[in-house]
Every structure is written in structure tokens, then in C-alpha cells.
Amino acid sequence: MRKITYREALREALREEMRRDGRVFLLGEDIAQFGGSYKVTQGLLDEFGPERVRNTPISEAAIVGAAVGAALTGMRPVAELMYVDFSGIAMDQIANQAAKNRYMFGGKARVPMVLRTQGGTGRSSGAQHAQSLEAWFIHIPGLKVVMPATPADAKGLLKSAIRDDNPVIFIEHKLLYPETGEVPEGEVLVPLGVADVKRSGQDVTVVAHSRMVLLALRVADRLAAEGISCEVVDPRTLDPLDTAAILRSVEKTSRLVIVQEAVAQCSFASEVAAVVAEEALDCLDAPIRRVTALDTPMPFAPKLEQFVIPSEERIVAAVRGVCA
């Protein structure tokens, strides 16, 4: 199968959905002729024109608010927030409006919008441009949260997100854009809410998402040589979470390591740990381990950044630890 980049896969999903459905349009900062900070939307202005590929002022609250208003009235906006770190500015529109309108209005509204953004470390972007804030969104009922790790998932999940009738927060990873992978042409839908076992194994379940899947897979390779067989489960959609898939894996392996780029406290890793401690405690042969960013704002220096985020070494140590 052809290989394309994560960036191209995302662009292909946008293009296909915009061709398929005239209600889909894009808005965000510098997404038109500039193609977006990470060039995902490059070329779409040419094909779809300025009414459907809209550059906005630097007004994150209005970007999301306008998407809410458009979604409530028959359109299917895909808004881009340049960095997930800027969601603090738009958080009211995300959490109090997009997420809650349907419920507050007694089920009579639909808010079919996607908020595309990107997060994560690896480019020395500093404390305000390298966060992993998925926990904020997962914590709010009414939002779906998607974080693809591979080009194929990027395409298939973005298409599903655009077709979903609810607000979906779609978080890409800044280091994944140039990564390549096999992606089917045309209609490939990856359903929301379904985890993917990226590698199956017997001894330990490693739950990882976004770029951490790549690290987890490399660690699994390394540890296979030592005779430790890792099962790497990528939830892909963090909310609604495919807890059944995680529990199934833990029931098989009896050991759980959760890897994420976000800090630990009140995070997705905490949630997975809690679910397993509630639902499958008896299956566990070892304490659960979370491998997360250390509890600091993200430092600028590459050396410090690398120290703070999970490394293959820290994952290896955690897996060995629970398998000891």
C-alpha cells in the first residue's frame, strides 16, 4: 500500500470530506494561503476557495464560538487551534458552549464540529507551546477526544470526527506530521471509541497514545529480545474510551504500564489506572505504573525537555519493573 505522511493523511481526510459534504468548512489562523503552522491545510484554499477555507483574526474564543454557532445551524465546521496550549483562551466556548449545548437544550441541538489542534513536545517550543492538555477535554462531558498516532488513524479518525454529530477535539502531535505510514486511498473510516492493539503480546499491557505509541512499539521491540512480550494498546479515542479493550488486554497480561506525554496528575493515565483498579484489580500481578512527563512546566532546553518527557529508557524501566 502507498505510504504517505501523517500530515498528508490529515489533509487528504479534510479534502475528501470537503468534497463529499458542502457543509464542511475550515476556519483558523493562517490556514488559508499559508496552509497552517504545520502545513496541514496547504492547497485546500486553492481547491475550495476563501469561503470554505477561512483565515481568522487571532481570536481563539471567537473561532470556537463561531464554529459552535455554525454547527448549531446546519454547518459542519472544522476549526483549527494552532496550538493546544491556546485552548485556555477558548476554553469557555469549548467546555461551556460546544460541550453542553445539546444537553442544556434538552437534546434538541446538534453541535457537529471538529476542533483540530496539535500538542506535544520535541521541538523546544517551551512551556506555552508544548503541552499535552487532553485531560482538560476528557474531563468535560459532551466532548469526544481523539489523538491519532499513525497516518492511517489520522485519516480514518479525522473523517469519522467530521461525520460525527458531536464536538470532537482532535489533537495531532507536532512531531508526527512528517512520519510516514501506509494509508488506504479513499474511504477509510476508523470508528471513534475503538482502541487498536498496535502490537499484541502476553506479559504486559502498555497503553500509549499519540507519539508515545511509537516509543512503546520501539520499547516492545527491544524488550522482546529480553523475552518480555508487550501488548501495545492505543486507545486512539480517549473519550469515549474503549475500556473493554484495555481490560481485555490487562486480563490477559496481568500487568499494566501507561505511557503519555502529559503530566501525571489528573491525567488520562490516571484515568486508565483508576478504571483498571476498579474493574480488574484482581487480575493484576504487579502495581500499575504510569510513565508520564515529570511534574513541571515544559522546559525549553532540549536536554531538559528530553529529561522531562517519557524516554524509551523510562518506559523500559517501568515495564521491567512490573515484570520483575
Add this chain to the structure above:
Amino acid sequence: MRKITYREALREALREEMRRDGRVFLLGEDIAQFGGSYKVTQGLLDEFGPERVRNTPISEAAIVGAAVGAALTGMRPVAELMYVDFSGIAMDQIANQAAKNRYMFGGKARVPMVLRTQGGTGRSSGAQHAQSLEAWFIHIPGLKVVMPATPADAKGLLKSAIRDDNPVIFIEHKLLYPETGEVPEGEVLVPLGVADVKRSGQDVTVVAHSRMVLLALRVADRLAAEGISCEVVDPRTLDPLDTAAILRSVEKTSRLVIVQEAVAQCSFASEVAAVVAEEALDCLDAPIRRVTALDTPMPFAPKLEQFVIPSEERIVAAVRGVCA
């Protein structure tokens, strides 16, 4: 000892700290002559005048931003956000500025500010006025998060928060304001980061904070009659968390129920469960149980609201469940 309300205790803390330290001042919506939506600041304008008790426009981002600027330059602002639900508007200033300035600036800045706000259900305030959003703040390194359950803690923790050299998010509960309790006069400081065993017991640890402490204590009373002895641990400060106190209790009781008014996903309860599943899994004789709000926006109808938030019955059932 004299009994005063939670509201009076908070006001007393503000008054004492403002008398003690001329750098302490208040800003927020309708906090001056109106005394604040929940009347905590009533009377302070008369004593301290309009320069130190400042009514603001409806500009939550500017309220917090101004507090950051004042804190960076030698003052000790106490800003009020009328409802924690409005923090979405100010989240950039809270999470990207207040929390990170010191770190980003290499440790050379201090941001001694308190953000007082209130949350929680019980008054049919609806989805945008009854949230429990502590997890958002706990997730951000650089913030301290305090949620007092009793008048004495309210006074002692608010005084400590004001004296702390870091940004402290201080979340009161709208139903606790009229609750009374014994509060020492004058200088009582409750240190940040220290949990309080509100009732000691043998069979099960119940971790609860804010208003849920009251429910947990009532449940403990009820279950004592059945021969189940609950230890109620109130962390009081949710970040930094006194994990040692929780682990100590779980080591004693071997059972853990966590009660909170917030929804479950990526919440404080998830965090406590994760810490225990990492650090004390071997001590556990039963699965961990979280008793939280159901996974919905908060409904308006009193009957629905009561159904969604933890009830004494649900706590009783969870405790019985882990003790069975």
C-alpha cells in the same frame, strides 16, 4: 469555642490578612459594596476602601491577568472568580501565565496570588454554574489547589494561601457558606499540603474533599451502626497532595473509596486511585471505588441534579461493596 459560618471564616481570614499585610488586596466582580455573589467580602470595602477592595468589569481574563501583573511586582492580590465555571475564560492567564511565569523565567519571579472561587451543585444552578473543575488546575504544574470543607479549614487555609508565594486556586463550595463550625479566633494557619483525618477508622478509607466530606462523615456515622468503621481523609489541599496521609490510611484499612462531586474521567478521584494502584496495590483487599458525579453536564432539575451527584446512598453502597 465560638462557632461561625464558613462564609464568616473566609471573611475573617481576608480581613486579618489585609490588616496584617498592606500588600494584600482584593479584586473581582461585585465584591465591593455588594459583598460578592455569596457575600464573602461583605463589609471589607468599608474597612479597607475602594483601592484595596476593587470591583472589576466582567473581564475574567483581565482580572486574573491583572492579579498576575500585580503579584509579579510586589503585591499579593486575592482575585475572585464568581463561579469556577467561568475559569474557561481566564484559563490562559491561570495556566499559561500565573502557573508558569516563575518556571519560564528561571525561578526569578514570584507570583503570590490567590484566586478565590466557588463551585459545586445543590442550588439548581445548571450546567454552567455548578461544575467542579479542580482537575483542570491540578493538572497544571505550578498551581496549588485548595478546597476546604469546614469553617476552620476555610479560615486557616485561606490565610496560608494568601501567605504562600505561589498562585493558589482556592475553591469554596456554594452550599458550604452557611455551614457553621468551631473556628479559633485570630492566628490559625492550616498548612497547605497537609491532609486531615476527619474521622479515624479501621475498615475502609474514604477520601473526600469539599462538601463531600460532610456526606462522608454522615455515611461513616450510619455505617458505624452496621459495624463498618470508616476513616475519612480530607486532603484539603489537592495539589500538592498529601499522598503519604492517604497511603498511610490505606495501609491501615486495605480498602479505598474516593468521593467527589466532579465527574470521574481524568479527575482528582482518578489521581488518588492511580497513586494507590501504583504505591499500595499490595495492601488492597478490594477494588478501589470512585463515587463521583455521573458523566453528564449538570442538569437543572433538582431531582436530576441529586441523581447525578454522589448521594449518601451511593457512598454507602460503595463502602459496603468494598467491605463485602
Add this chain to the structure above:
Amino acid sequence: MIPTTEQALKIYRSMLRIRAFEEKASELFLAGRLPGFLHTYIGQEAVAAGVSAHLTKEDAITSTHRGHGHAVAKGARLDLMMAELFARKTGYCKGKGGSMHIADLDLGILGANGIVGAGIPIAAGAALSARLQGRRTVTVAFFGDGASNTGAFHEGLNLAAVWNLPVVFVCENNQYAESTPREVHQKVKDIASRAVAYEMPGVVVDGMDALAVFAAAGEAVRRAREGGGPTLLEAKTYRFMGHYVGDPGTSYREAAEVERWKQRDPIRLFRQLLLEERRIPAATLAAIEAEVAREIAEAVTFAEQSPEPDPEDALRDIFA
């Protein structure tokens, strides 16, 4: 622009329906029969009624915490509104929303809103939506003087301006944001002057005069509908009651000031005008008044007789 007799009577009825709804709701609230809290629109009726006289069912509005008047004027059913205040299953939001979240998507009522200012960018989005769909509809965002200090106001108006959207921003300047007088929360004399920041027409109108509101709103709605872009329309008005039912509204307002504004009760003024200048027979007005009174009574009966939601209903309507 001058209303036809039909329009004038519609405005009158609309104002009466608002006033009567609010008075009944306040009475019920004070009697402890409604949960949550209520912000009444009493005193401001001419604004919602005068503006909405130009809107069709297909046009949209966004509203506020003080939203009953906007919904009523846009054609909302009083029984479904009342049932919502009673937290009944038959209410507009099935009892899940309450006073601050009344919406009727079929009537273009995109929701009251508990967050001050939040409706403003949403209105811009709805206006964009209409244009992208080739509909000639207009969106109106109602909000208060206090809301004009929010970031959402600035971002929303700027976006609407650069995209030349068919939206009318109606600022109901009732002189206070909760307890805070306007001169404490903003320096500008006329909020309409803020339109300069967006190169948008800014218009001030007497919000106690339904005719004046009708005329100014007509112009703004026409401009929007014809592709002329957004307008900021400031209506000078006053809330006769406290910020919420239960707030006497006296600790921060002088009794004389309240009295002065009450002298210009928009309903009394308009009634007088209908009788004296438009020569509408008193009996015609009395008939409308009686109809409205009956509608309110029926709404209350409907609400009272409606079932409460079942607890499990709380778990529905989160996702489509």
C-alpha cells in the same frame, strides 16, 4: 421605519407577554415554587419586542442569562418556557436547562446563556452559517452593557466585521452589570461608539421607546439582510427589578433613579401611543391583554400538571 398597525399590535402583545411571564415567574419563584435562579426582563421589553418584529422564524438569535424576553419575542411558547422553569419534563429543555438555557432551535432561538458574552461569537458563527448556506437570514445577538467588556464581545464583533456577516449586535444597556454601575465598569459614554473599533455602524436608541427600537432595528436588520454587514445597536434601558429575583436591587441603585426610569415604562408608553396617536380602540388592547393573561394562566397550569423528569433522563441527550 414605522410599524404597520399589525406590527404595532404584535409588538404590544409581545411586550405584554414578556411582562406577564416575568411577573408570574417572579411570583412563583418568591413562593418557592421554582428552583435555581431567575433574572427578569421587566423594563426592557421594548428592546426584544422592537427588534424581533423584524425577524422571521428562520432568523436566529443568541441570548443571555436574562433571556426570557428574547425568547418570548422570538415566538417561544410560554407553556414550554414555564414548564422549563418548573423543571418539568415537558419544558423546552426537558428540565435539564432551566431559565438560563432556554432554547428553541426550530424558532432560531440558539439559547439563553449563563456565560456573559458567550453568545456573541456564536451569533457570528450562525450568521456565517446562513451565508455559507445561501440563506438570506439574519442573526441577532442580545447582550448587556456588562457583556460589552468581555473578550468575547471584542473578538465576536471583530470577526463579524471582517467577514461582513449578517448579524445585528444588540447591546441592552440597562446601566448596571449586576451591582456594578456602568461608569465603574466602562468609561465610554455610549457603548455604540465601540463600533468604531470594527468600522461598523454604531447606533444609539432609546430602549424604552418601542417605536424607536423598531425603527433603528429595522435599519440594522435590513442592512444585514442585504449584505451590508453587521451593526452595533445600543438600546438605553433599565431593569425595573433587581439583578435576580430576590435581589431588591436597592443596595446599589437610588430609589429616585429607579422611579425615574419607571416613569418611562415601555409598555405604558407604547399603550398610550397606540391609543392616542395610532387611534387603536381600547377594546382591541384590552382583548390582547385578556388573551395574554389567559395564555399565562394556561402556561402555569400546563407546567404544574406536567410530570417531572425521571432520574435516568439525566443520562440522555449528551451526545447525538
Add this chain to the structure above:
Amino acid sequence: MIPTTEQALKIYRSMLRIRAFEEKASELFLAGRLPGFLHTYIGQEAVAAGVSAHLTKEDAITSTHRGHGHAVAKGARLDLMMAELFARKTGYCKGKGGSMHIADLDLGILGANGIVGAGIPIAAGAALSARLQGRRTVTVAFFGDGASNTGAFHEGLNLAAVWNLPVVFVCENNQYAESTPREVHQKVKDIASRAVAYEMPGVVVDGMDALAVFAAAGEAVRRAREGGGPTLLEAKTYRFMGHYVGDPGTSYREAAEVERWKQRDPIRLFRQLLLEERRIPAATLAAIEAEVAREIAEAVTFAEQSPEPDPEDALRDIFA
């Protein structure tokens, strides 16, 4: 207001230090020697230099992602700045901040900021702080044209206005927000006209002319210092380079436009003025130029020879 010779030379030196620092940083970045990303101030030097000529060490500033120029003009040390860009332990932020977070609290530099607009309310708070402490200091908030569309701008200016705070809001209108031309992101011709919304003086100045900036800023700073409240000062300027180092800045700007602005290089213009109108000997300027060149070279050497932070340093400086 006209600068004394001493002031004029200070402004000249300040502009040179900024330009030289940025050119060296760009070169190092393109050579792959600096991590992260950089936004250079080249072309806008007259603004920071002209404004800061009125500020004492006790006055404060808030800055932006494009913050090197503001810091340099406020007196920051180039060696500590360069070491920070190199992510060294000796840098202003111990390598934890980087280009976008340079701060020197002792010099009143309250921080560059990665969030567009966020410094504006912080500046209002610092100005309030000074007043509450009885200090006669002024705070300057620097920000771009793009930032003037953020909610933080509106809320911050309104707050400063109602509290009559000693702050000067300096909008550096360099005609683009990233790739987006001004007419796409706002309709208003002069951003200074937005001051109307706050009843604050709004002033437009030629940002390529250091003398003009000096004069206008002098007035605004004086007003703030004397209790006359805030000013919105818009400087029309241009960034000669791309949005960040690596962006050629050509996909969204015409070469002719860039060229036209470069004709008005603020440093060349000011140098000419110093030589021709102020009759400063060329040798004096050459001496300054040599000093600046030496300072830059030393800064690079300092940075290069400085140690990297230890990994565990990442865990420090979170809480006081």
C-alpha cells in the same frame, strides 16, 4: 519632545544592539545552533528604542513572542539573552524559558510571552501594583496588530481605563499577524482608533522614525506618570524578515512592499539624522557601532562557553 544628544545616542545604540543581536541570532539559528524558534524584531527597532528612552529601571514592560527588542531596549544584558537562546544554564531563564520567555524582573522586564495578547492585562496589573505601592512608575505593554484582536486586549485596555492606570499600550502595527495581512484580520484603518472604546487617548506614530516615536511615547509616558491614565499608541512599522527565522516571509508579502519598507530602515534613517541634523561626528557613531559589535561577539562567546543545565534543573524553580 526632542531627545537630548545623550538620549539620541542612547536610542541609536539601543537600535544597533537590537539589530546586531537579531542578526547574530538568526545566523546562529540558521546554522542549527539554537533550538526552538525565533521571531526577530528587525525593522521595528525604533519602536522599542524610542519608547524605552523614557523608562527608568523601575518602570516595567510586558512583551511578546517577538520580544528581544523590547528586552534589549529596556536594558537587558545581551550575554544573558544569548545564553538563553543557546539554552544554557547561565541564560536569563537558566535555559528553561528560551526566546519567547526572556524576563529580567530586576529591570522591570516582566517577560516575553508566547501567548499573543496575554501581556496586556498583566501590564495593567503591574501598573495597578505601582499605584497601590505609591510608586510613580509606568508600565508599557508592547504587542502587535494581531494582538489587538484578542479578548485580552479589550479586557486589559478597558480595565486600565476605568482604573486610570499608569500604563502605555504600544501597538506595533507591522501590518501582518503571522501570514495574515491586517485588512484580513481587522477593518479599522488605525488601531489607535480603538482607544475610543475606552475613552483613552489614541495616537498614531511613524514607527520607522525613532524621533517621532520618542516624541509620542514621551507624551504618553508623561501622562501616565502624572496620573493622567493610559494611552494607546500605535506605531506603524514593519518586520523586515519572515514571521520566524526560517519563514522567508515571501509567500504572503510582495517583494515590492518589503522593499518599500526597507527603504525606511529606522536605523539608517536615524543615523542619517544624527549625522546631518544633529551634527554628531561620524566617529562617535562608529565607536558605538564597534562597541556593539564587540558586545555581541562577547555575548556569543559567553553563551558558547556556558554550561548546559543539568537534567535535574528541570525539577527546580516551579514553586517559590
